[in-house]
Amino acid sequence: MVSSTVPPKAFIQQQNLAEQVADYLTQAIVKQHFLPGERLSEVQLSRDLGVSRAPVREAARLLESRGLLISKPRRGFFVRALNAVELEDVFDFRLCLERHAIHCLVGRYTPDAQRALKQQVEVLCEAAIGNDGTRRIEEDLQFHRLMLHYAGNERLLRAFNDLSHELRLCITLITKTHEAPDTIATSHFKLLDALDSGSPEACREAIDYHIGVARDSVVKGVGEIGVAY
Amino acid sequence: MVSSTVPPKAFIQQQNLAEQVADYLTQAIVKQHFLPGERLSEVQLSRDLGVSRAPVREAARLLESRGLLISKPRRGFFVRALNAVELEDVFDFRLCLERHAIHCLVGRYTPDAQRALKQQVEVLCEAAIGNDGTRRIEEDLQFHRLMLHYAGNERLLRAFNDLSHELRLCITLITKTHEAPDTIATSHFKLLDALDSGSPEACREAIDYHIGVARDSVVKGVGEIGVAY
């Protein structure tokens, strides 16, 4: 073999039908093509997507475990509708995860981690300036994923990833208001500063503030979306 | 209708085959009928249980989301094998959840909650004295579930329930040593005392101690169970 620049194989692996369906459904829900509380018919979906019901079921179960769908026995799947209380719960849970994460991270804040986070904030700022709402959200989530990652607990990261789907849902659904780029920037730079300071108290304060802002902007956006399911 | 003592219908609704299979698999894994790292064949299972592969697949996916199984594409499902690092992660994650929970709970510690927790500790002590290992674990988990419940965040409770399956796995697998009943009792009474005191610091200290003890007894039990999967 001569080729030394072969891309690392991740290229080929086409994903399952189930995963493709899951991606499609996630997109459709986030983009509100399916409304909160709406019922999803397995047969209809499988017809529309040109696959059998098996992958659809599997995808639906996956999204159920991620909190995007709810299944009622013998009734089918419904798009999750978050009420005000559940919205609070989501952000409270996020606070729980990130407080712990930043607490762990400050004790092991390597130059590597520092560099990666700084860079991601820059990418995020760029996205914010570019005024691309979807990308801004993704880069924002990615920053927090990085934080969780460098906190060093894989389990914690998994929990955040699960939550992030719900989070994306809340944010996309409710806040059409693009926050000003500099607001986003400063909010994240504060986190970096707190980490640099090495003070757990400062970190705690910074993350509380950070998530509080996000929560308020979402909660204020709508008192309640969707009702029953 | 005359019969006034009809059981509240939860009786009748036999759960899905999928759920039954999930319960069976969970039991089998916890009781080590399937060893960590072992591969589970869908066909074999469906033959053994007398059902088709569909419910088996569904159950396996559920257990995957709970962290009891791991799926490799086109290879099937494997019983999760926790190494030392992952074991630490599990207890660290538990600490994350329960710290937050007790922090929330102390601010809204109603007489109802107080009563329920006290009662559950008594039930737990009873189980501990009775020397029934399995029941002791279940009642212990139930106490913590109650704590999470009264903390008032449904999302938090769900996360704990997911984690509890892994937790049960660790505990059952590793600690054959039954802790002395009075150790268990005092450890839990300390939590109640801290809550009664109303001091967040005391609560934090109590929960850190409580989980630390559990973690040590598990980690010390075995440096590593299972290796690869």
Add this chain to the structure above:
DNA sequence: CGATTGCCGACTGTCGACAGTTTTACCACA
């Protein structure tokens, strides 16, 4: 004798079909 290639069995991913249940549409009747 070691490494590579091709074949074989086993298994997963996917499919279409059937049965029981829930929902809906409709009609008789007050």
Add this chain to the structure above:
DNA sequence: TGTGGTAAAACTGTCGACAGTCGGCAATCG
């Protein structure tokens, strides 16, 4: 017009079958 009951339609839960893929084994080549 409103109500109650019945029948049809639609859907989910479950099943067995088929095809593509993966791992292991044997035959082949260096």
